[in-house]
Amino acid sequence: MIEILTPAQVDRARRTGALVADILQSLKQRSTVGTNLLDLDRWTAEMIREAGAESCYVDYAPSFGRGPFGHYVCTAVNDAVLHGRPRDQRLRDGDLLTLDLAVRLDGVAADSAISFVVGDSRPAGASDLIEVTQVALAAGIAAAGPGARIGDLSHAIGSVLGGAGYPINMQFGGHGIGTTMHQDPHVSNDGRPGRGYQLRPGLLLALEPWVMADTDVLVTDEDGWTLRSETGCLTAHSEHTIAITDDGAEILTLPSS
Template identity: 35%
Template sequence: MVSIKSKEEIKKMKIAGEVLGQALQFLKKMIQPGINCQKLDEEFLKFITERNCQSNFYGYYDYPAHICISINEQLIHGIPQNRVLRNGDLVSIDTGCIYEGYHADAAITVICGDYVNPLHKKLVEDTQKSLQLAIEQVRAGVRIGTISATVQKFIEENGFQLPTDFAGHGIGTSMHEDPLIPNTGIPNTGMRLQAGMTICIEPMVQISTSKTITASDGWTVSSADNSMAAHFEHTILVTEEGCEILTLLKD
């Protein structure tokens, strides 16, 4: 069931979103060659705990960490390992937090270090741009299919691939709520957004295949052909006139 948030609920979600945006900006600056992935997980937990928030990833369906770190061909749900990042790695961090029972969820992809492969750079930039274009469509009365089609059109026009097994979602007192927000769709179809809804839009993009495989750990999803992947996500409040991004990255 889709929930419409009250002013008090929105206030709590804004706090969760602000802390999460700050935390992701903090981690983004830490993503340099030589950093250990487990260190990023530890620092994230410390950051949000100091700001009166809790992790919503740890223990979720028994997930064993506080952030997902997916590297290179890994698309989503990578578990932080005792692994050191290298120059040129594509590093996707997907994570969230809870403030007084209300959730925020967001993801970024960062190229580690100063080595930049032009195709990988375009993948990251186009994935982020597709999210921005989708967010520009959000306002009360718009149908979900229009948001989904916006992502699909831009990504496919730029020659990349969209896995269809994963999607965005509603969010509130649970990390995943109705409605589902796919990354492919038909304009002017599906549920109409209402003011007070809170949703997560999250393009997940691969270079040369839409197919994925899941590792033996039961979590890490990678491209089936080992091509690079990128992932961006924001938690968004729907308003009558447009929307408000609750998880903006801030210093």
């Protein structure tokens, strides 16, 4: 299903997006050496409840997962990149952590992800990985607007990722979002310009470039959810929810202050 939101719904999506961004920034500040991933999940649940929102993850049970996700935020560390299921694990100095969060507030969802290094150490290549996903995300957003096609966004993202020399996995990518978290259209992280669905005002998209340092092959962890690089290399992931407007695209998942 491809959903076109009304102006009133887009306005509600702005509030949801700000909430997602604010929670992520709070979690980033709390992600210090020794922080337990389960504490990050608990804090997320508390902030969602305090805002009167609901989690898009806790009961999420798609075909590729093993039962309901059962947690409130994705916590992917180092070689984990997507669907990182929180576990009893304490962060170490130099860990590359990705936090991915989706919530629904007043009937509209928003989805965002950030990657950063914990502590003072900087593992080789970590900063480059994070930066390339951020630059690719900005390129995808810049390509979005009424009349553009999904392939234009995919091509913009893929040109940055591939141009930096990173392999690109085409299995998971961005997606439509609205009153539910995952909708059509799928937005691959590489593609051909001029192809695919034509964007219209009121369409919300979650764009999410992600890379693994030296492979495009994912393996599923024993928890049935966490996706890791096959080679054990570092990974990174950046994501924003955007709204297509009459004259371009608006980033919804920015902090409120």
